[in-house]
Amino acid sequence: MLSQISQLPKIELHSHLEGTLKPELVNVIAKRNGIHVDQNLFNSQGEYAWTDFASFLSAYDAASSCLKNGNDYRDITYEYFKSCASENVIYAETFISPDHAADCGITYDDMIYGCVQGIDDAKRDFGIIGRIIVTCVRHLGPQQGVNVAKQMVDNPHPYIVGFGMGGDENAFTLEDYAPAFNIAAEAGYPCTVHAGELCGPESVWDAINFLPIRRIGHGVNSILDAKLLDELVKRNIHLEICPGSNLSLSIFADWDSHPLPSFISKGISVSLNSDDPPFFHTSVGLEYINSAKHMNISLEKLKNISLMAMDASFADADTKSRLMNKIIEF
Numbered sequence: 001m002l003s004q005i006s007q008l009p010k011i012e013l014h015s016h017l018e019g020t021l022k023p024e025l026v027n028v029i030a031k032r033n034g035i036h037v038d039q040n041l042f043n044s045q046g047e048y049a050w051t052d053f054a055s056f057l058s059a060y061d062a063a064s065s066c067l068k069n070g071n072d073y074r075d076i077t078y079e080y081f082k083s084c085a086s087e088n089v090i091y092a093e094t095f096i097s098p099d100h101a102a103d104c105g106i107t108y109d110d111m112i113y114g115c116v117q118g119i120d121d122a123k124r125d126f127g128i129i130g131r132i133i134v135t136c137v138r139h140l141g142p143q144q145g146v147n148v149a150k151q152m153v154d155n156p157h158p159y160i161v162g163f164g165m166g167g168d169e170n171a172f173t174l175e176d177y178a179p180a181f182n183i184a185a186e187a188g189y190p191c192t193v194h195a196g197e198l199c200g201p202e203s204v205w206d207a208i209n210f211l212p213i214r215r216i217g218h219g220v221n222s223i224l225d226a227k228l229l230d231e232l233v234k235r236n237i238h239l240e241i242c243p244g245s246n247l248s249l250s251i252f253a254d255w256d257s258h259p260l261p262s263f264i265s266k267g268i269s270v271s272l273n274s275d276d277p278p279f280f281h282t283s284v285g286l287e288y289i290n291s292a293k294h295m296n297i298s299l300e301k302l303k304n305i306s307l308m309a310m311d312a313s314f315a316d317a318d319t320k321s322r323l324m325n326k327i328i329e330f
């Protein structure tokens with residue numbers, strides 16, 4: 001069964017591009033850019049060192065500060081899609097953060113150009129199809145969210161397929177971000193937002209009541225509210241589930257308490273995702289394997305997860321139906 005899982009065509013909808021940077025690549029990019037990386041960022045095994053959500057966010061910022069130009073974005077994009085393709089991921093959407101690029105002195109256009117180059121090179125070399133979701137960062141405030149949404153809408157590219165938001169769920173309220181999300185949605189960009197990861201079900205209610213979103217990043221704490229679960233089914237809201245990330249951040253104590261099997265049996269549309277792979281010692285392939293090993297998710301159900309993910313993707317209709325057929329044929 002494990003070899004069939006590894007062959008299964010997979011879809012990733014939830015990864016943070018700067019969070020896919022492996023420590024070795026941070027050091028390589030920092031060196032060529034003449035940037036000093038504080039080695040306290042890593043533990044004695046050379047892995048990222050962090051202890052809780054706040055220190056994870058700081059480590060994320062510190063790792064991404066090695067970036068200096070569009071070519072760096074090209075390289076992290078290429079490396080990320082390459083490792084996805086090695087696990088039979090056939091389609092992946094990744095979140096990019098113009099705020100992190102700007103902090104490193106990289107313009108929006110250079111960042112997009114680099115990502116597009118990385119996506120094209122990975123498609124040429126490995127056949128994987130990549131797309132971009134532009135994200136704002138919640139703890140940077142609603143006005144900056146509006147700025148990012150405007151920048152995206154004013155600079156369209158066929159690979160930019162959606163808008164989203166990550167960051168500290170305790171900063172501001174989701175309603176404060178309605179202006180940013182409305183700019184994106186009114187321009188035709190489907191949206192996703194992080195909610196119900198660190199905060200409770202009320203944050204998922206806020207997301208579905210105040211924002212024009214089709215998907216929720218994580219949303220795992222929805223499990224605490226039966227009415228909310230019904231609502232997610234009724235409105236066909238997809239949950240981007242990242243079990244390895246949840247366990248790493250101690251949102252659930254162990255595999256037995258993870259709600260993925262309950263979401264599936266309730267009929268909620270879900271995908272399996274890596275989030276920030278080297279920070280959480282995971283990958284999309286591992287998420288599929290661990291779900292089978294530790295949560296008894298069958299191959300048939302995993303195949304259905306790939307299908308639900310492709311269906312909930314922000315790809316154009318042709319790409320969607322072509323790749324869904326590829327999964328069905330497996």
Ligand SMILES: O=c1[nH]cnc2c1ncn2[C@@H]1O[C@H](CO)[C@@H](O)[C@H]1O
Pocket residue numbers: 016017019057060095096097135136137165166167168194197245275276
């Ligand atoms: O698991 C997560 N939960 C919430 N925010 C996250 C997670 N991983 C990364 N980011 C945040 O997303 C932004 C860029 O897309 C960054 O601010 C990063 O800190």
